[in-house]
Amino acid sequence: MRITTVGLDADDTLWHNETIFRLTHERFVALLADHADPATLEARLAETEQRNLRLYGYGIKGFTLSMIETAMELTGGEAPASVVREILAAGREMLGHPVETLPGVDEALALLSDSYRLILITKGDLLDQERKLAASGLGDLFAAVEIVSEKNRGTYDRIFARHGTGADEAIMAGNSMKSDVLPALEAGAFAVHIPYAITWAHELADAPADHRRYGKLDSIDQLPGWIASRSRTAA
Amino acid sequence: MRITTVGLDADDTLWHNETIFRLTHERFVALLADHADPATLEARLAETEQRNLRLYGYGIKGFTLSMIETAMELTGGEAPASVVREILAAGREMLGHPVETLPGVDEALALLSDSYRLILITKGDLLDQERKLAASGLGDLFAAVEIVSEKNRGTYDRIFARHGTGADEAIMAGNSMKSDVLPALEAGAFAVHIPYAITWAHELADAPADHRRYGKLDSIDQLPGWIASRSRTAA
Numbered sequence: 465m466r467i468t469t470v471g472l473d474a475d476d477t478l479w480h481n482e483t484i485f486r487l488t489h490e491r492f493v494a495l496l497a498d499h500a501d502p503a504t505l506e507a508r509l510a511e512t513e514q515r516n517l518r519l520y521g522y523g524i525k526g527f528t529l530s531m532i533e534t535a536m537e538l539t540g541g542e543a544p545a546s547v548v549r550e551i552l553a554a555g556r557e558m559l560g561h562p563v564e565t566l567p568g569v570d571e572a573l574a575l576l577s578d579s580y581r582l583i584l585i586t587k588g589d590l591l592d593q594e595r596k597l598a599a600s601g602l603g604d605l606f607a608a609v610e611i612v613s614e615k616n617r618g619t620y621d622r623i624f625a626r627h628g629t630g631a632d633e634a635i636m637a638g639n640s641m642k643s644d645v646l647p648a649l650e651a652g653a654f655a656v657h658i659p660y661a662i663t664w665a666h667e668l669a670d671a672p673a674d675h676r677r678y679g680k681l682d683s684i685d686q687l688p689g690w691i692a693s694r695s696r697t698a699a
Numbered sequence: 700m701r702i703t704t705v706g707l708d709a710d711d712t713l714w715h716n717e718t719i720f721r722l723t724h725e726r727f728v729a730l731l732a733d734h735a736d737p738a739t740l741e742a743r744l745a746e747t748e749q750r751n752l753r754l755y756g757y758g759i760k761g762f763t764l765s766m767i768e769t770a771m772e773l774t775g776g777e778a779p780a781s782v783v784r785e786i787l788a789a790g791r792e793m794l795g796h797p798v799e800t801l802p803g804v805d806e807a808l809a810l811l812s813d814s815y816r817l818i819l820i821t822k823g824d825l826l827d828q829e830r831k832l833a834a835s836g837l838g839d840l841f842a843a844v845e846i847v848s849e850k851n852r853g854t855y856d857r858i859f860a861r862h863g864t865g866a867d868e869a870i871m872a873g874n875s876m877k878s879d880v881l882p883a884l885e886a887g888a889f890a891v892h893i894p895y896a897i898t899w900a901h902e903l904a905d906a907p908a909d910h911r912r913y914g915k916l917d918s919i920d921q922l923p924g925w926i927a928s929r930s931r932t933a934a
Contacts, residue, residue, distance in 0.1 A: 511785050525760035525804050532767070533787055542780045549771055553762065560859030590825055591756030591848040613826040 467630030467695045470576055473638025474586035476660035479565045488554050492531055495547050499538045509534045517697050521613050523589030528555030559592055563599040568685035576689045577605040584609045620651035622663040637687055642669035658684055702930045704863030705811055709821035711895035713798045723789050727766055730782050734773045744769045756848050758824030763790030777905025796826055796836040803920035812925045814839040818862050819844045848877040855886035872922055877904035893919055
């Protein structure tokens with residue numbers, strides 16, 4: 465079995481992301497502390513986000529709009545202007561947040577790019593993801609960058625056909641079981657789950673029961689070895 | 700001279716868009732009528748939008764956030780909750796607005812797709828542009844869809860190399876002199892300007908002085924003929 469192409473998720477796989485969302489959640493909860501308890505605030509925000517996904521898609525702009533909407537709902541439509549201003553500011557700060565790559569990412573990608581075609585495959589806001597990739601300094605290692613509205617089987621079929629030699633000779637690595645691992649396996653690719661410290665509830669899913677093309681790693685620095693061993697042995 | 704590939708802009712080239720933005724502008728002006736005159740409101744909103752482009756990029760989500768920010772600025776930071784709620788609702792309605800293709804688009808694209816590789820090249824929010832393309836019923840006519848954060852020379856170089864036979868054998872058609880015509884000409888492609896009834900100030904630019912690969916058309920139904928004539932004669 466040959467592997468020619470390595471797809472990599474971006475947020476929480478190459479650099480910290482969910483921690484930044486969590487900080488903003490905490491800020492949101494503090495802002496509205498007079499109106500509801502933290503658990504209620506978190507639950508309502510999650511509901512709004514989930515409901516708005518089909519309209520806003522993924523990313524910080526939609527998240528900011530969902531925070532404002534939730535603030536309105538929790539205050540009977542009368543959120544103070546100061547709360548709205550704070551939420552706008554929080555969204556802007558997220559969009560300007562420095563990019564901090566995860567431990568081992570630079571070395572692992574440098575190594576992988578010697579032998580494989582690397583493709584960045586990520587959801588989120590177009591401009592924001594491009595900004596983060598540029599700020600990460602990793603841009604030159606990728607043969608292609610695909611910012612997509614959803615990650616499903618068709619997404620991986622299309623991307624690995626366009627930029628590689630098909631899903632059969634590709635592997636996807638990322639922190640989301642739901643978006644990175646399961647649909648890539650469905651498409652016929654290898655897939656490796658590298659969990660991040662925190663997972664957004666929306667991205668949770670069960671691991672595949674027993675799949676020869678699936679692996680779970682503690683850290684991205686184990687990825688080059690995992691791929692090398694699979695590339696040699698039969699799948 | 701051979702033309703193999705036709706790039707087409709989406710908003711205000713294939714379907715109405717700026718008219719929907721104008722309606723929302725009017726709604727915004729009415730909402731804040733007590734705080735400033737229409738000209739001031741429009742000018743401040745345009746300033747906010749322009750300032751936020753590097754952060755939000757193009758599209759309705761960023762526009763909605765810019766409307767809320769402008770409302771805050773024009774009310775000394777004290778915009779009523781009802782104004783914020785109305786702006787959120789206006790943004791949501793824009794994202795759900797029916798897609799109405801411009802006259803002649805279906806016929807022109809059907810004709811062009813018989814002889815050329817069609818590529819949709821558009822800015823805006825990822826999910827929103829995909830939604831509009833799906834709703835337009837034109838999706839199957841395109842060999843590729845590229846939703847980009849900016850349209851410059853490099854964008855056209857890259858896209859026409861990836862999906863076609865290079866910019867030299869490609870043409871770009873769209874309603875924006877600044878985004879569709881000038882950078883495509885710079886990349887070495889043909890470019891045709893098909894103005895829409897209204898142009899967003901941000902997209903205004905002078906026409907090229909005297910360029911053999913440039914054309915201006917009144918309607919997209921003249922595009923197949925224009926391309927056929929150029930394809931036969933030398934450039």
